Amino acid sequence: MVQQVGNGLRSATVRTRNLSQILTHLHLEGATTRSALGEVTGLTRSAVGALVGELEAVGLVRELPSEPNGSRGRPSPVVDFHDGASGPAVLAFEILVDSMAVAVVGLGCQVLSEHRIARSREQVSAVDTVRDLAGMAQRCVVEAGSPEIIGAGVAVAGLVRRGGEVAVAPNLGWVDVALAELLAAEFADLRSIDVGNEAQLAALAEARRGVAKGFGDLIYISAEVGIGGAVVSAGGPVVGHGGFAGEVGHIPVNPAGRTCACGAIGCWETEVGERALLRRAGMDSDGGRVEVGRLIELAREGDATASEVFRETAGWIGFGLAGLVNVMNPQMVVLGGMYREAFEFVGDVVVDRLATRVLEPLRKVLVVPSSLGADAALLGAAELAFDRMLPDPVRWRTS
Amino acid sequence: MVQQVGNGLRSATVRTRNLSQILTHLHLEGATTRSALGEVTGLTRSAVGALVGELEAVGLVRELPSEPNGSRGRPSPVVDFHDGASGPAVLAFEILVDSMAVAVVGLGCQVLSEHRIARSREQVSAVDTVRDLAGMAQRCVVEAGSPEIIGAGVAVAGLVRRGGEVAVAPNLGWVDVALAELLAAEFADLRSIDVGNEAQLAALAEARRGVAKGFGDLIYISAEVGIGGAVVSAGGPVVGHGGFAGEVGHIPVNPAGRTCACGAIGCWETEVGERALLRRAGMDSDGGRVEVGRLIELAREGDATASEVFRETAGWIGFGLAGLVNVMNPQMVVLGGMYREAFEFVGDVVVDRLATRVLEPLRKVLVVPSSLGADAALLGAAELAFDRMLPDPVRWRTS
Numbered sequence: 001m002v003q004q005v006g007n008g009l010r011s012a013t014v015r016t017r018n019l020s021q022i023l024t025h026l027h028l029e030g031a032t033t034r035s036a037l038g039e040v041t042g043l044t045r046s047a048v049g050a051l052v053g054e055l056e057a058v059g060l061v062r063e064l065p066s067e068p069n070g071s072r073g074r075p076s077p078v079v080d081f082h083d084g085a086s087g088p089a090v091l092a093f094e095i096l097v098d099s100m101a102v103a104v105v106g107l108g109c110q111v112l113s114e115h116r117i118a119r120s121r122e123q124v125s126a127v128d129t130v131r132d133l134a135g136m137a138q139r140c141v142v143e144a145g146s147p148e149i150i151g152a153g154v155a156v157a158g159l160v161r162r163g164g165e166v167a168v169a170p171n172l173g174w175v176d177v178a179l180a181e182l183l184a185a186e187f188a189d190l191r192s193i194d195v196g197n198e199a200q201l202a203a204l205a206e207a208r209r210g211v212a213k214g215f216g217d218l219i220y221i222s223a224e225v226g227i228g229g230a231v232v233s234a235g236g237p238v239v240g241h242g243g244f245a246g247e248v249g250h251i252p253v254n255p256a257g258r259t260c261a262c263g264a265i266g267c268w269e270t271e272v273g274e275r276a277l278l279r280r281a282g283m284d285s286d287g288g289r290v291e292v293g294r295l296i297e298l299a300r301e302g303d304a305t306a307s308e309v310f311r312e313t314a315g316w317i318g319f320g321l322a323g324l325v326n327v328m329n330p331q332m333v334v335l336g337g338m339y340r341e342a343f344e345f346v347g348d349v350v351v352d353r354l355a356t357r358v359l360e361p362l363r364k365v366l367v368v369p370s371s372l373g374a375d376a377a378l379l380g381a382a383e384l385a386f387d388r389m390l391p392d393p394v395r396w397r398t399s
Numbered sequence: 400m401v402q403q404v405g406n407g408l409r410s411a412t413v414r415t416r417n418l419s420q421i422l423t424h425l426h427l428e429g430a431t432t433r434s435a436l437g438e439v440t441g442l443t444r445s446a447v448g449a450l451v452g453e454l455e456a457v458g459l460v461r462e463l464p465s466e467p468n469g470s471r472g473r474p475s476p477v478v479d480f481h482d483g484a485s486g487p488a489v490l491a492f493e494i495l496v497d498s499m500a501v502a503v504v505g506l507g508c509q510v511l512s513e514h515r516i517a518r519s520r521e522q523v524s525a526v527d528t529v530r531d532l533a534g535m536a537q538r539c540v541v542e543a544g545s546p547e548i549i550g551a552g553v554a555v556a557g558l559v560r561r562g563g564e565v566a567v568a569p570n571l572g573w574v575d576v577a578l579a580e581l582l583a584a585e586f587a588d589l590r591s592i593d594v595g596n597e598a599q600l601a602a603l604a605e606a607r608r609g610v611a612k613g614f615g616d617l618i619y620i621s622a623e624v625g626i627g628g629a630v631v632s633a634g635g636p637v638v639g640h641g642g643f644a645g646e647v648g649h650i651p652v653n654p655a656g657r658t659c660a661c662g663a664i665g666c667w668e669t670e671v672g673e674r675a676l677l678r679r680a681g682m683d684s685d686g687g688r689v690e691v692g693r694l695i696e697l698a699r700e701g702d703a704t705a706s707e708v709f710r711e712t713a714g715w716i717g718f719g720l721a722g723l724v725n726v727m728n729p730q731m732v733v734l735g736g737m738y739r740e741a742f743e744f745v746g747d748v749v750v751d752r753l754a755t756r757v758l759e760p761l762r763k764v765l766v767v768p769s770s771l772g773a774d775a776a777l778l779g780a781a782e783l784a785f786d787r788m789l790p791d792p793v794r795w796r797t798s
Contacts, residue, residue, distance in 0.1 A: 238630075
């Protein structure tokens with residue numbers, strides 16, 4: 001809307017953008033023939049060849065023997081990134097309330113190794129958490145064949161400032177935690193450690209490689225103890241001024257409702273969060289994922305109460321989503337976390353509720369479960385780490 | 400978030416972008432010295448000179464005699480667009496429920512002439528509306544000194560499809576109106592007629608030239624009979640998949656509330672729209688702007704009921720806004736329409752409500768009245784029209 005008044009575009013930057021575009025295409029789509037890269041970039045065969053050569057020289061891509069393609073003329077060479085430990089990789093971390101995970105991930109989002117452990121809800125300090133993650137990461141790197149690690153990304157269930165500080169993570173009990181710094185102290189060799197909100201990063205992964213691939217206008221809902229979210233508009237994340245956008249859990253939905261952990265009354269989280277679900281079922285509202293899992297099992301077995309609990313909760317999911325859909329006009333809503341697992345019991349009710357509460361022209365919205373499942377945020381953290389290199393890959397490798 | 404995989408950037412496009420950047424800077428900031436344009440674009444003096452020459456040759460800019468600046472060396476020539484009828488201009492149209500307006504607007508958003516008339520709420524057909532606008536436009540062009548008209552923009556209080564069709568304008572009583580086509584039939588010579596939602600266009604104008612200038616993350620609320628809105632994220636509009644984003648009036652806020660014109664219960668509009676305000680005041684809820692004006696007058700005179708009506712309504716404004724702020728993390732919320740006029744009676748309550756309902760890290764949000772007032776959407780329509788030319792100005796003039 002506001003025209004960017006930044007630097008004029010000089011020819012030197014054109015080369016960088018073309019290098020970035022080629023590597024990004026390989027990262028997202030996998031091995032591609034040189035001639036297809038020409039179509040993608042709109043560049044000539046020789047220009048593509050020169051750019052691929054530059055990427056090859058810094059160890060980012062390789063050319064494979066081309067296979068005859070049946071048509072006349074020379075077959076076009078195939079360009080790919082390096083497999084496994086022979087290429088650069090990133091460390092991906094995920095810190096949720098009930099679990100934490102580490103993975104080593106190569107270009108193209110190849111997961112070379114991964115560890116996930118349960119996390120106690122007794123509030124573990126950030127320092128302890130980081131120490132645990134560091135130990136897991138060391139094992140992961142060895143298991144991955146010790147590739148070159150070029151950076152790290154962290155997904156955390158909290159509000160993250162631009163710069164990597166966790167402003168507040170209510171369900172972790174963290175306030176003002178310099179998470180990137182703490183991690184940097186454990187990993188002195190890492191060039192970059194970027195931290196993001198878990199829902200924003202899960203949405204990033206779903207938009208690049210999951211169910212939302214190709215969908216530019218998107219709402220992602222992450223349901224755990226708290227309700228997180230992320231909005232993607234025209235292919236880009238809505239980040240917000242401080243980087244905190246997506247706190248959908250605190251949309252007011254019920255003026256006559258319960259007090260939220262944030263202090264306000266009737267936030268969406270008080271109607272659709274894990275505690276609300278368990279409370280409706282008459283279960284221990286602090287029972288966590290184990291109890292939610294039990295409730296889903298009960299619903300699968302046909303238990304009437306469990307089904308009714310999901311139906312009622314789904315009505316509230318739809319109520320809050322309706323506002324988001326009217327405001328954002330997305331093409332797709334992705335339900336992640338516990339509502340991915342319970343999608344079979346909530347999906348239809350949510351869709352029905354949207355049909356009555358969303359203005360007619362905005363109603364053509366797909367409601368789907370997350371496809372990357374429990375790993376969505378972890379894969380998003382890997383994407384975040386690669387995003388340091390992708391905009392200017394040769395410079396990142398040589399500077 | 401999703402990397403754009405479009406065309407590779409060729410050197411030819413660099414020139415176009417630089418031309419666009421220079422003209423856009425002049426359009427937004429006014430007359431600028433050549434040396435300042437060098438700083439803005441990062442280009443050399445000679446490169447800027449060549450680009451300015453190109454823009455001059457197609458009648459878009461002119462160089463003014465430079466004034467001595469007191470420092471050593473030659474003073475830098477000043478570059479400006481043409482004043483008044485000597486430069487290209489656009490037609491701007493605005494169709495609201497209670498009024499419609501036409502203006503002729505030059506580069507830099509110089510309003511060369513303007514007509515605004517009251518519009519009857521008895522549902523006037525789109526054909527009649529367009530005929531009235533055409534007559535007003537003819538007079539406006541003559542009054543403006545008959546400049547070259549290079550395009551038109553239209554702001555309408557309705558949901559607008561990409562392409563310029565009004566999908567639905569509930570408060571105008573329009574469904575599926577090909578507004579751009581109807582206008583094109585009246586203005587055969589116009590190269591472009593672009594139609595947008597009035598709140599989205601008012602936000603565009605506020606972000607480029609109004610109170611929100613320099614604020615990249617923004618929520619604009621337009622309050623008339625209906626409640627419209629627009630979201631700006633990182634300097635760009637959130638448009639939505641179908642172009643319909645911003646229907647904030649239909650955020651559910653009160654499960655125990657009233658039935659909305661859209662058919663749903665408890666939409667934000669049912670608590671903060673014009674009818675809700677007048678109903679609370681015990682006035683005719685269809686009394687329109689005249690009655691709202693009377694209520695504002697009463698509050699100014701210290702009438703206790705009128706003040707209480709605004710206080711209660713402001714609580715609901717804050718309730719709905721809190722959700723938007725938690726989701727979007729804007730730097731600024733701009734209240735337009737009737738809440739611009741009544742800002743003195745609602746502003747503080749809205750701010751208080753946000754303080755209790757928005758998560759702490761997102762609370763630093765400015766709440767301000769619209770600064771462009773009644774003309775915001777009209778000026779936004781002019782910006783929309785200029786946006787046809789600004790990305791590739793020389794080509795637009797010569798093709």
